Amino acid sequence: MALKDTLHQLQQKASQKLLHHQVNKATTNSSALVNAVYYPNWKALAQKPPSSLNLAHISHILYAFVGVKADGTVYDEYTDENADTKLDLNGALGALGDLQRVKTQNPQIKTILSLGGGSGSENFAAAASNPTSRATLANTAKQILDKYQMDGIDIDWEHPSDPGQGRDFISLLSSLRNVLPASQYLLTAALPAGEWALQNIPLGEASQLLSYLNIMTYDFAGPWTKMSGYHSQLFTPKDAYNDDCKISCDSASSYLTSKGVPANKILLGVPAYGRSFLGATKAGEPYKGGGGEEGTFEYCDLARPNAQLGMDHEVVAAYCVGGDGGFVSYDDPACVQRKAEYVKQRGLGGLFYWTGTGDTNDDQSLVATGWKALRG
16 A cells, blocks of 8 residues: 555656646747737728737737638638728738738738638638649649738638548648748648537648647637537536537647647637627526627627626636626636636647737737736
8 A cells, every 4th residue: 555655656746747847848938839819801991900909919910811712712802802902001002911011010920811711611622622723722822922921821711521621621731831831831720629520630630730720719609509608718617517518728629639739739719709698697598699799799898888797717717797798708818817827837839819809909908918928
């Protein structure tokens, strides 16, 4: 019994030493941790160009989105040609022109072109299905990178729907790497957090080709779920009230590493918006629709007037109750602080925010909080 206890103590010490080493290593490399934002091009129409972002606290800007045709052609007039390349933004032509100016003035910021998106992924399956269209995608994407002096490509294919498309996804990444070598260009992918989608992709192979995997660790609850819930919780609750609430930032990152993805290539997504559940007062209740715009409020508009603030410390999720939002789940600076600590403890690559324009530019900024916590 004494020998068993001694072995157990040695194992505990070894485990603690390893964790200490991992945390120290992450802290040592904290200046390299990513604090990225997605910039949605349609915000240029509201006079919120890339130059309006919290640039002092950003390491990477991902420009969302440009289109992909079925033949693989990438083109820079997708959601709005005016917003992308023609609108006069303080002398720059379109948001892409303004982003190029940001890059010139802030060369330490990496700029990345994001292809597809939730409503722009319909052509990925066709484009990725054969060598000719894959080569077209890679070459036309590089042309835009060169035109705007950008540092890489982000593939936001939502999402390969079966193992065959998962293999095509790998082939597409390989085609991109043929013209975008890792020594010169970043290649990232925005991926779902749910195992139901991730299981279609050979994640270990993908991670060998990708610089980072941007895991969309948000929208765990919404109009598609039967009950209200936390939509970006860090941890899964011990007593799950339904299957929907079992997914979390922790469950997603743990699944990825179990499939061979290096931890330091995983970026956790932070929502700069909240999800509203009218008629609910807490997570796990029935609700009737959502307030705000399509059930969401941008973080800069939270908490809602006359609402009471709350925090679930077990799962790490902020919320407000009352006013015109009912129960609203969102991330506040305390949540981002905890997520940054989690990133450092687990040796992950950093954080990203959807979107940078939803943030504030004051002492409650999510992006600034993440930046300081990752480098603290």
